[in-house]
Amino acid sequence: MNFDTDQMSDWLLDFLLNYGPKLLGALLVLFLGFWIIKRITRLSDKMMKKSAVDDSLRPFLRSLISASLKVLLVISVMSMVGIAMTSFIAILGAAGLAVGLALSGTLQNFAGGVLILLLKPFRVNDLVEIDGHLGVVDEIQIFATVLKTVDNKVILLPNGPVSTGSVVNYTRESQRRVDLTIGIAYGDDYDRAKKVLEEIIATDERILKDPKPLIALASLGDSSVNITLRVWVKTADYWDVYFSLNEEVYKVFPKKNLNIPFPQMDVHLIKE
Numbered sequence: 167m168n169f170d171t172d173q174m175s176d177w178l179l180d181f182l183l184n185y186g187p188k189l190l191g192a193l194l195v196l197f198l199g200f201w202i203i204k205r206i207t208r209l210s211d212k213m214m215k216k217s218a219v220d221d222s223l224r225p226f227l228r229s230l231i232s233a234s235l236k237v238l239l240v241i242s243v244m245s246m247v248g249i250a251m252t253s254f255i256a257i258l259g260a261a262g263l264a265v266g267l268a269l270s271g272t273l274q275n276f277a278g279g280v281l282i283l284l285l286k287p288f289r290v291n292d293l294v295e296i297d298g299h300l301g302v303v304d305e306i307q308i309f310a311t312v313l314k315t316v317d318n319k320v321i322l323l324p325n326g327p328v329s330t331g332s333v334v335n336y337t338r339e340s341q342r343r344v345d346l347t348i349g350i351a352y353g354d355d356y357d358r359a360k361k362v363l364e365e366i367i368a369t370d371e372r373i374l375k376d377p378k379p380l381i382a383l384a385s386l387g388d389s390s391v392n393i394t395l396r397v398w399v400k401t402a403d404y405w406d407v408y409f410s411l412n413e414e415v416y417k418v419f420p421k422k423n424l425n426i427p428f429p430q431m432d433v434h435l436i437k438e
Contacts (some may be wrong), residue, residue: 295333344411381395
């Protein structure tokens with residue numbers, strides 16, 4: 167029993183003498199390295215801002231720089247402790263193959279992020295619809311795209327499916343068309359309705375003159391004569407003009423003896 171205790175004490179003392187300073191040095195380098203990497207990442211982000219790097223690309227590069235530096239730091243610390251790097255790299259290569267197969271989806275997301283940044287189907291602050299989700303692009307990260315919805319929810323979408331799926335970008339173009347269908351009652355004067363709509367359009371300075379607005383009789387519905395109204399606006403003014411036109415039509419039409427109908431059904435009772 168005494169022999170075992172003495173042997174253990176000698177081994178522990180020998181270990182502390184040989185590896186203690188290395189372990190302490192490695193831990194110090196590790197903590198200091200993480201602190202420096204954090205500072206480098208922040209500094210690189212500020213430099214990219216000053217260099218006017220695209221807002222969509224900046225978060226991706228920031229994450230890539232941080233991850234790469236951390237991997238190099240861990241390898242350096244392991245070398246300081248005395249782990250043979252040639253053996254470690256060989257083991258890492260074999261493990262990397264297995265991990266790569268297991269994380270094929272993650273690698274696909276990384277490749278998808280690169281494709282998004284190269285092809286630029288959308289940028290940060292664009293209003294997009296992806297996979298049924300509507301929101302403003304907040305960040306394009308290494309593995310995911312972050313959307314913020316209009317009611318301030320955060321949605322993370324994997325970059326792989328995003329890069330291969332359909333994307334609707336509502337803000338990429340500088341102009342958008344507002345489409346409205348306005349119904350008037352059968353018997354109302356169509357020419358008067360058309361003139362009233364022209365007056366409403368003329369008073370709204372946000373509506374562009376070119377392309378020219380369109381007013382046309384679209385269809386004869388079951389309960390109404392349907393008029394199509396199409397006007398072009400700046401993308402930033404789209405929703406304001408959309409709501410404003412609906413409000414103006416609702417207020418002005420009754421004053422001009424134009425009725426906005428609603429579905430009706432005539433029921434005939436036959437008494438035997």
